[in-house]
Amino acid sequence: MDASMKVLQRVPLFRGINENDFPHLLNCINAKKKSYARNEFIFLSGDIPTAIGIVLDGRVQIIKEDVFGNRVILNDLGAGAVFGESFVCGGSFSLTVSVQATEDSSILLCPFKQIMHICPNACEFHNTLVQNMVVMVSQHNIKLLEQLEVTTKHSLREKILAYLAQLAQEQDSATVNSPLGRVDLADYLGVDRSSLTRELKRMQDEHILQFDKNIYTLLNTGI
Known part of the structure; x- marks a missing residue:
């Protein structure tokens, strides 16, 4: 031991x-x-x-x-x-x-x-x-309450932002390393992978966030 x-x-x-x-x-x-x-x-x-x-x-x-x-x-x-x-x-x-x-x-x-x-x-x-x-x-x-806060959001975008906001608070940074890969993150949020990928790309195009594999940066958060 x-x-x-x-x-x-x-x-x-x-x-x-x-x-x-x-x-x-x-x-x-x-x-x-x-x-x-x-x-x-x-x-x-x-x-x-x-x-x-x-x-x-x-x-x-x-x-x-x-x-x-x-x-x-x-x-x-x-x-x-x-x-x-x-x-x-x-x-x-x-x-x-x-x-x-x-x-x-x-x-x-x-x-x-x-x-x-x-x-x-x-x-x-x-x-x-x-x-x-x-x-x-x-x-x-x-x-469990924190997870409910994420998964009960109405839209996929709201779920993504809630999840990343929790990570940002835990890691005290606007740039976070998610322990979940894309497939696992989709399962965590209760959505399919293709929908998650499309929404992440839209959010990146709209300058809401940037991402590279499991590294995400929330833009204009003030963190």
Whole structure:
């Protein structure tokens, strides 16, 4: 686990816990590291998860598919990100989404019961874990609201601008690097790729933005 120590240090679940306690902590909560190949599913819709996942390296996406096979990307996560916490905190509920590795990835699976229940050894870090879990679930709900703010816009142009405005705020720059490629961004916005490409070109012609692959610059934003 030494190679992943720097990643674990920035994981919200472990905030405030001394890095020297990590080996004991991971053993206490029975955390297991597992590798997934590109396009392999970590969780499938319909599963009843018992553990939360932490991305140690690689990249994963939270996706939802309807009965017609249409796919929407709900989140795109890199190293240090946590997923599955809202479902395991809610009890024995079936997943309504799937989690898929978009490149070769290493995931740390942490059983929820071991995180939330004080162990017989009364380890000092358990209270911190519980507090951090509550904060994480709250932040997750805020991220969902931010996504709703984007996807509920009426026009495609409004969706694009809302998405890029959020990135600009996060990255504190009018020029942003989107973690989503064109195909994934279309899925995230709930539109087809050709429509997205056409609208981006129109917005560039109208000097609203400039783009080159995944790099976008919002013009006249004041940022």
